[in-house]
Amino acid sequence: MMMGFALEIKVPGIDKPIRATSISDVPADIEAMIDEMLRAPRRMVTDHTLSTGDYVIARGRPPVNPVRLGSQAFPLGKTELLCRLKPGDILYPGGNDLHLSYGPDNTEPLMARGPVVATVVEEDLEAFFRAGRLIWEAQYRHHKAFTITVSKREAKQ
Template sequence: MSKGIVFEWEGFSKKVPALLLEDIEPEVCREVWEALATPWKMWPWHTTSTGDFYSAQARPPRHPVPLGSQATPRMGKTGRPLFLCDLEPGSLCYPGGLQFSFAYGADNTEPLPAKGPVFARVPEAHLAAFYEAGRHVWNAQYRTHKLIIITATREENL
């Protein structure tokens, strides 16, 4: 069994797991795992131009921490940035600062760098629910204008 994260979206009935890629990004996975000792309540923002992609932020740390951006992405083990348009559906990126980015579908059109490396992936059996959750975030932001809270909880035996 692997370590992972279970995501819940307010107003959406399904929970979706993501497995940590400890063999690919061990330092980032360890950082996220330790930070998730207490579940995060996050608020999302969905871009209009990127496609099937959004980010979510928990309450930021009290003290400054390194945080990747598109101008200066946090590099993973590969040592080079990933582009949003190359992210596979189900990929989660971590730039630092208690923030996740969610690539939930195949329609990611922006050739911009991801802020951080892919550190977790949603298993194939849960990709449809992950996509529905992404559309739920999209609809809340652009149609109903209702804030959705996303809860991220670590899970040891996924």
């Protein structure tokens, strides 16, 4: 079992991996699910939301067997309204997915599908914002799939 974790997000077009650290109160069951999901680096295809704002859904290959998933009607864990998310928030809705709040413009007063589990480190927030814009450009201007790779490492104590 992890005792805090750090994430690295590799994004094509961004020179260095984007780093994030877990928040202090990730529930043990959620942390175990993230640990299972990221036993090895996970490639995820991204989907930039159309109307929510600066928000990306990153989907890994679905698990073979059914797992707990959050929805807006029945979120996984303690969640926030999308409009209250901060730039750099990373959410876990279950399965092999992550949601990324990369900028200040999230306008929907809807429940997130899962809790905030990590935040991007301060010095990587600009790169995280650029990554979100690259994903938006790929999806809406060029109609191309955009894949990121997420890996975890133990948090430095």
